[in-house]
Amino acid sequence: xxxxxxxxxxFNAGTPNEMRxxxxxxxxxQDGSFVIVIGxxxxxxxxxxxxxxxxxxxxxxxxxxxxxxITRWAECSRAKFIGRVFQNPFxxxxxxxxxxxxxxxAAHRGRRRGLGxxxxxxxxxxxxxxxxxxxxxxxxxxxxxxxxxxxxxxxALTLLMATWLRxxxxxxxxxxxxxDPKSADQVIAxxxxxxxxxxxxxxxxxxxxxxxxxxxxxxVMMHGGQLIQDLQGAEKRRLRPDDLMARFExxxxxxxxxxxxxxxxxxxxx
Amino acid sequence: xxxxxxxxxxxxxFSLIALGVLISFRIFSFPDITADxxxxxxxxxxxxxxxxxxxxxxxxxxxxxxxxxxxxLTGTLATKFRINGLLSGILVMTGLYSVNLRIMGRxxxxxxxxxxxxxxxxxxxxxxxxxxxxxxxxxxxAPREASMLLASIVFILAAGCVIYVFFQTNxxxxxxxxxxxxxxxxxxxxxxxxMIILGLGVSNALVALGGALLAQYQGFADVQMGIGxxxxxxxxxxxxxxxxxTRSLGLSITGAVMGSVLFRLLVAIALRLGLxxxxxxxxxxxxxxxxxITPALLERMGTLRQKSSAETSHA
Numbered sequence: 241x242x243x244x245x246x247x248x249x250x251f252n253a254g255t256p257n258e259m260r261x262x263x264x265x266x267x268x269x270q271d272g273s274f275v276i277v278i279g280x281x282x283x284x285x286x287x288x289x290x291x292x293x294x295x296x297x298x299x300x301x302x303x304x305x306x307x308x309x310i311t312r313w314a315e316c317s318r319a320k321f322i323g324r325v326f327q328n329p330f331x332x333x334x335x336x337x338x339x340x341x342x343x344x345x346a347a348h349r350g351r352r353r354g355l356g357x358x359x360x361x362x363x364x365x366x367x368x369x370x371x372x373x374x375x376x377x378x379x380x381x382x383x384x385x386x387x388x389x390x391x392x393x394x395x396a397l398t399l400l401m402a403t404w405l406r407x408x409x410x411x412x413x414x415x416x417x418x419x420d421p422k423s424a425d426q427v428i429a430x431x432x433x434x435x436x437x438x439x440x441x442x443x444x445x446x447x448x449x450x451x452x453x454x455x456x457x458x459x460v461m462m463h464g465g466q467l468i469q470d471l472q473g474a475e476k477r478r479l480r481p482d483d484l485m486a487r488f489e490x491x492x493x494x495x496x497x498x499x500x501x502x503x504x505x506x507x508x509x510x
Numbered sequence: 511x512x513x514x515x516x517x518x519x520x521x522x523x524f525s526l527i528a529l530g531v532l533i534s535f536r537i538f539s540f541p542d543i544t545a546d547x548x549x550x551x552x553x554x555x556x557x558x559x560x561x562x563x564x565x566x567x568x569x570x571x572x573x574x575x576x577x578x579x580x581x582x583l584t585g586t587l588a589t590k591f592r593i594n595g596l597l598s599g600i601l602v603m604t605g606l607y608s609v610n611l612r613i614m615g616r617x618x619x620x621x622x623x624x625x626x627x628x629x630x631x632x633x634x635x636x637x638x639x640x641x642x643x644x645x646x647x648x649x650x651x652a653p654r655e656a657s658m659l660l661a662s663i664v665f666i667l668a669a670g671c672v673i674y675v676f677f678q679t680n681x682x683x684x685x686x687x688x689x690x691x692x693x694x695x696x697x698x699x700x701x702x703x704x705m706i707i708l709g710l711g712v713s714n715a716l717v718a719l720g721g722a723l724l725a726q727y728q729g730f731a732d733v734q735m736g737i738g739x740x741x742x743x744x745x746x747x748x749x750x751x752x753x754x755x756t757r758s759l760g761l762s763i764t765g766a767v768m769g770s771v772l773f774r775l776l777v778a779i780a781l782r783l784g785l786x787x788x789x790x791x792x793x794x795x796x797x798x799x800x801x802x803i804t805p806a807l808l809e810r811m812g813t814l815r816q817k818s819s820a821e822t823s824h825a
Contacts, residue, residue: 293697319699332697334690337683345687350699353680401698 242269242409242441247291247301248465261287262298263465269409269458272439276452278484279462280491285445286327288462289411292443294318305408320350323402323440325395325415332398335387339378339397342386343367346401370400374430392423396430403434410435412444416451424448428455449481463491513778515655521774522662523727524742525767526720528750529673531743532766533713534581536756537677538689540588542710543599543740545717547606548580550736552718554610557619557731566627570722577718578711580606585707610733617733626726631661658727665723669716670763676712677759685709686759717743738791741798746770748801 249262261284269275279285291298294315303311305321326332333342344358344367364382372379374396378389386394395415402410412431416424428451435442446452452459459476461469469487471479527549534542552573559569580602587598611617635657643650676682688695688705695702717739725731749772750765781787 314701316696316699316701319697322697324697326693331691331693334687334694336690337687341683341687345683345695346698348680348684348698353684353700355676355679355681358678358680358683 241271241304241306242267242292242443243302243304244268244288244292245302245304247288247298247303249287249291249296249298253299261465262291264301265462265465265467267460267467269441269443271441273458274435274440274442274456275444276456276459277443277445277462278447278449278452278459280488283462284465285462286413287465289413289443289445292409293322293324293411321408322411323349323405323407323409324411325398325402325413327414327417329391329394329398329418332401333386333394336385338383339371339386339389340364340367340382342397343371343401343404346404349401349405349407370404371397374400390423392419392426395419395423395427399427399430399434403438403440406438406440408441410440410442412442414445414447417447431455449484452484453479453481461487461491463495512652512655513782514775515651515659517774517778518771519655519659519662519727520724521771522659522666522767523720523723524774525666525746525770526669526723527717527739527743528746528766528770529669529763530713530715530717530720531740532747532750532762533673533716534710535744536689536747536762537686538706538709538713540689540706540710541596541599542581542584542713543596544580544584544602544606544710544714545740545743546736546738547603547610548577548714548718548736549721549724549739550610550731550733551576551580551606551613552721553725553731553735554613554619554733555718556722557621557725558613558615560621560624560626560726561619563625566625566630566726570627570719570726573722574715574719577721578715580718581714582707582711584714585703585710588710589703589706607733614731614733619731621726621729621731626729627661627723628658628726628729631657635660662723666767669719670767673716674760674763681708738794741791741794742773743770745794745798745801746773748798749773752801 244265244267247262247265248260251257251259251261265284265288267275277285277288290296292303294310294313294317298311301311302309305318308321310318310321324332334345337345340359344363347363347367368379368382371382376393376396378393378397386397389397399415415431416427419427431444432455434440442456444456446455457476458470458472459479460467460471468491527545530545534540534545554573555576556569556573559572560566564572584598584602587593587601588595593601632654635653639653639656643652645651677686684695684700685705685708687698688700688702688709692702695705721736721739724735746769747766748769750762750767750769753768753772754761754765756762756765777790780793781790785793
C-alpha cells in the first residue's frame with residue numbers, strides 16, 4: 241500500500257519564480273490498485289510521482305510504502321520498492337549497453353551489487369523468454385545496443401525492467417506521450433497486461449483521455465497542486481472520455497469564475 | 511632496435527594511464543585530470559618504499575592504492591560537494607604536488623641499487639633466455655630490454671583482462687551504466703555518486719600503477735613526471751578509437767593499449783627525426799586538438815560537398 245499524507249512541495253520558495261507544486265496532497269492507494277492520474281499542465285501530476293520516487297524531498301507530509309516511512313530516503317534506496325517508467329524513452333535505459341545488460345541491471349534492482357558475473361546463463365534464458373513475449377522480435381538481438389531500438393521498443397523494455405522484480409509501487413509518468421500512436425497502443429496493452437498479471441500497485445500519469453477512461457480501477461484529477469476528483473469502483477468504470485473532457489471544462493470554468501471574483505473584489509475594496 | 515624495444519615497453523607501461531583515462535573520460539564521461547598528479551603519486555609512493563627495501567610487489571601495490579585514494583577524493587569533491595568535475599580534478603592534482611614532494615622528501619628519488627620489479631623482470635628473463643645477446647631477425651637485442659618488454663606484455667595482458675572482467679560484473683556494469691544514464695541507474699537502486707567515486711578511484715589506481723611501473727623502468731621518480739599524462743592518455747585513447755572503433759568494451763581496452771604503443775612509437779620516431787624533446791608536450795596537445803576536431807570537420811566538408819554537387823546537378 242502507498243500512503244501519501246499531506247504532502248507539500250514548493251519550488252524556488254521566496255523567489256519570483258515560486259511554484260507551489262504540491263499543496264497538502266492526500267492519497268492512499270490500496271494494494272493492487274491501478275490509479276490513473278490526470279490533470280492540466282502544471283497541476284502537479286509529475287511532481288507527485290517524482291515525490292514518491294524521491295527525485296526531491298518534500299517540504300512537509302509523509303510518504304509510506306507498505307508501512308515503511310520513505311519520506312527521507314534517497315532516490316536510490318527507494319528503488320527497492322519502486323519501479324519507474326519515464327516519459328522520455330531515453331531516460332529508462334542505458335543506450336550504449338545491450339538489451340541483455342540493461343535487463344540484467346534491472347534484475348538486480350535494489351540489491352547489493354558485488355563482483356558476481358552479470359549475465360548468468362539462467363538469467364539470460366529467462367530474459368530471452370520474457371523479451372520474446374513482447375512480440376517485437378528483439379529476442380534475437382539481445383546483444384545489440386539498446387540505443388539502436390525505436391522509442392516504443394525502448395519503452396516496452398523499460399516497462400519490463402521496472403517490473404522484472406515485482407515492485408511494491410509502479411510509477412508510470414506519461415510513458416507513452418513521446419511515442420507514435422501505434423507504439424503507444426502496444427506499450428499500453430503491455431502495461432495493462434503486466435499490471436493485471438502481477439496485481440501491481442500502480443500510479444499512472446496520462447494526457448490521453450482514452451487511456452484514462454479505459455485503464456485502471458481508480459482515477460484522480462489534480463489541479464493547482466491538489467487532488468480535486470477521486471473516482472473509484474462503478475463510477476470509474478462508467479467513465480467515458482467525453483465525461484472527462486466535461487469535467488476538465490468544469491474545472492476551467494470554476495477557475496475563470498475565481499479569477500472574475502477576485503477581480504471584482506479587487507475593484508470593490510482596493 | 512633498442513629504440514624500438516624501448517618505445518614498445520614504454521608504450522605498454524603508458525597504456526595503464528590510457529586505460530585509466532578510458533575509464534574516466536569514456537566510461538564515466540568525467541573529464542578527470544587528477545591523473546597528472548596521481549601518476550606521480552604512484553611513482554613517489556613506490557619509489558620511496560623501494561628505497562626503504564620494501565618488496566617491489568608491495569611497493570607497487572601501495573602506489574596503486576595511493577592512486578585509488580586520490581581518484582576517490584576527486585570523485586567525492588565532484589559528487590558529495592557538488593564541485594565542477596574539472597575543478598575537482600584540478601584541486602586534487604594541485605594538492606598532490608605538495609603531497610608528492612612530502613612523500614619523496616625531495617624532487618627526485620633515484621632507484622639505483624634498489625630492488626625493483628624491473629630487476630625482477632630482468633632476472634626472470636635471464637633465466638628464461640640466458641644472458642647472451644639475442645638475435646631477432648638480424649637485430650641484436652640486449653636481454654635486459656627483451657625481458658622488460660616481455661614482462662610488460664604479460665603484465666598489460668593480465669591487467670587488460672582483469673579490467674575487462676571487472677566491467678562485466680554486477681558492480682562493473684552498474685558503473686558503466688552510471689556513465690551512460692545516471693537517472694536510470696538511480697531508478698534501479700544504485701547510488702550513482704558512489705559509482706563515480708569508486709570509478710575514479712579505479713581509474714586513478716591504474717594511472718598510479720602506470721606511474722609506479724614507469725619509475726621502476728626508468729630508475730627514478732620525479733615530481734614533474736606526471737605533467738601531461740592526461741593528454742597522453744587521451745591521445746592514446748583517441749588513436750585506439752580510430753584503430754578499432756568503440757563498438758564494445760573489449761575493443762576499447764585493446765584500442766587504448768594499441769593506441770598507447772603506437773603513440774610511443776610515433777614519439778620515438780619524431781624524436782629520432784630531430785623533434786626537440788621540449789616541444790613534445792606541445793606537439794601532443796596539438797595532436798589531440800586535431801584528433802578532436804577532425805571528425806566534425808570532415809562531416810562538415812562532406813555536407814558542403816553534397817550541397818555543392820546537388821546545386822550543380824540542379825543547374
